[in-house]
Amino acid sequence: MSTPRTASTRRAPKRLAAVAPGLAGLADYQVRWLPKDLVAGLVLTALLVPQGMAYAELAGLPAITGLYTSILCLLGYAVFGPSRILVLGPDSSLGPMIAATILPLAGANGDPARAVALASALALLTGTISVLAGVGGLGFVADLISRPTMIGYLNGLALTIFVSQLPKLFGFSVDASGFLGEVTGLVAGIARGETVPAALVVGAAGLAAILALQRLLPKVPAILVVVVLSITATAVLGLDERGVDVVGILPAGFPPLTIPDVTLSDLTLLLAGALGIAVVSVADTISTASAFAARAGRTVQGGREMTAIGASNLAAGLFGGFPVSTSSSRTAVAEQAGAKSQLTGIVGAVAITLILLFAPGLLRDLPQPTLAAVVIAASLSLADWRGTVRLHRQRRTEFTLSIAAFLGVVALGVLPGIALAVALSIGNVFRRAWWPYQTVLGRVPDLPGFHDVHSYPHAERLPGCVIVRFDAPLFFANTRTFRERVQALAAGDPGLRWVVVAAEPITDVDTTAADMLHDLDVWLNEREVHLVFAEMKDPVREKIDRYELLGTIDPSHFYPTVDAAVTAYRELTGAGWRPAAAGAGD
Known part of the structure; x- marks a missing residue:
């Protein structure tokens, strides 16, 4: 007792x-x-x-x-x-x-x-x-x-x-x-x-x-x-x-x-x-x-x-x-x-x-x-x-x-x-998510990784490939901002073949954003441009699967790192790094 x-x-x-x-x-x-x-x-x-x-x-x-x-x-x-x-x-x-x-x-x-x-x-x-x-x-x-x-x-x-x-x-x-x-x-x-x-x-x-x-x-x-x-x-x-x-x-x-x-x-x-x-x-x-x-x-x-x-x-x-x-x-x-x-x-x-x-x-x-x-x-x-x-x-x-x-x-x-x-x-919180910081990344010699071209204007680019970073979750309020950004990059570079999204900052994708990604990928495919994702978090990737986006976006176009995506592109096209003036514009 x-x-x-x-x-x-x-x-x-x-x-x-x-x-x-x-x-x-x-x-x-x-x-x-x-x-x-x-x-x-x-x-x-x-x-x-x-x-x-x-x-x-x-x-x-x-x-x-x-x-x-x-x-x-x-x-x-x-x-x-x-x-x-x-x-x-x-x-x-x-x-x-x-x-x-x-x-x-x-x-x-x-x-x-x-x-x-x-x-x-x-x-x-x-x-x-x-x-x-x-x-x-x-x-x-x-x-x-x-x-x-x-x-x-x-x-x-x-x-x-x-x-x-x-x-x-x-x-x-x-x-x-x-x-x-x-x-x-x-x-x-x-x-x-x-x-x-x-x-x-x-x-x-x-x-x-x-x-x-x-x-x-x-x-x-x-x-x-x-x-x-x-x-x-x-x-x-x-x-x-x-x-x-x-x-x-x-x-x-x-x-x-x-x-x-x-x-x-x-x-x-x-x-x-x-x-x-x-x-x-x-x-x-x-x-x-x-x-x-x-x-x-x-x-x-x-x-x-x-x-x-x-x-x-x-x-x-x-x-x-x-x-x-x-x-x-x-x-x-x-x-x-x-x-x-x-x-x-x-x-x-x-x-x-x-x-x-x-x-x-x-x-x-x-x-x-x-x-x-x-x-x-x-x-x-x-x-x-x-x-x-x-x-x-x-x-x-x-x-x-x-x-x-x-x-x-x-x-x-x-x-x-x-x-x-x-x-x-x-x-203010909503404003930051609505119009988040977004940029293009490039390679800086002797500096590991890929870096913001605004901070490094002379960063090297890959012809036909642009690496985009969007610093916010993708949700209904910012889908237009994301879509217009990618479309502007595609329209500004006739030789563009890959748009690589450095997706590590994208912590969520809602259903409105999923519909936008579907329409954007169709629009890009009509111009023979591929939408590619790198460093996407597993929970976000699971949502992509659940939204059935893989019927449009090629499942092979998801890479664990940006470097892996860049390596795959270079092996496919033989492209080499070039100074900023010779690459795709931002």
Whole structure:
């Protein structure tokens, strides 16, 4: 009887690790890690509290919801997250997306309770999508946004966040939507004299201090320093009496488990936003997890990361929170502070809870312009102007995609901008397959193999034989490109007898392409030209057989290498290599 129990006991940790890897990791916890995790958790709390409040307001929600969200997502990832140090929480890149999704539904009066309910429902939808995608092995969804389009999207997001926070920095609000509307409202407000000097001084000084400390003293918690100084300044100088808005006393206690009060029609309207947020959140999480895992020599399991971030969003949504993502900056802070496990996140969650329970007035005198400064500093860190310049220098096509994504966010808004970014990424992939690189190959003396005549213009050619390389699978969208290329080569060389296709890059042939190859071979045969394939992969050759193309294409015209095809042609015709000027033209 002992053997079955032993086997079951051994299987239990594996089952637990598969469902809740964070919880399973506690079984391997080492006591010597505890002091470092405690310190890192407290340091993280100092960052999470002001950022959580600032990003909640960026999302159009009460500041307190940022703290609720931070607590629940930290606990959720501590249980279900596979990474030891990854930190989740409210994120500056998601804030505008959340606002763009929920504020149009919250009504003209912007009822806070309704906005919170919609945001919580959005978190539940985002979490459900992420969990289902993770369980279904859809981690590749995170690859839908290419790096160039993500750079453009984040640059556009950085600019829109920056502009949206400037009125708060100046001490007034703007009732406008869209980038141009907010810019116009900002300029009009300044022109009307609505600026509160004390608010502008506090906000600008806070922003300058954050940026200076982050650059000159990166190990100093810049945001914590600025928050403490601004609270002190408010208390000592009475800034709230000088027209500076402050956070005020936060609601005491912890929110109960709550199912958001929304309708089915609300959920339908929230779904598009949830899909966009899930894609951005998962992409950010997997990329950040990969970067930090590489440092430790570990690998990332995309499915588990998706499930973990989904669980964190579900936890946040059930307690009045909003969608979350991973933060590379907060994760870096935790790592620098010595975090060894997800106990760091648990310590942070407990510390924030204690603040809510026993010291809700701790942040009462925190100026709103300081929160705006925190958000603006985060927006500046989102921008990657150097990456944009590098794209311009390295590849103009991808630079154009990046600029298009940037303009899409600025001109159309955040949600249409992310949709445009995904569409541009997919379109770029399709464009490369639709119009792939194609060339003629020749022989270069003293250099083994066959080489691109664009790189080696003086490469030798074989009279009556042209070697073509087409760098893409053959499918319905590029069949015309392939056919016209081969036909142009045949029409341009009356003495052509063989067209040798270097087929190693052709990884697939669909039925449309098969019909094209049949018609092309018939067209070539009428001109006494043979279509020959070299280096075709076995799976592709099997499809050629299944499509019954061998009834038209001579089965003997398939060669294992280009060299074998060239040797066969030379033995058949006695042709010898000639300089480029004497061979067939490209």
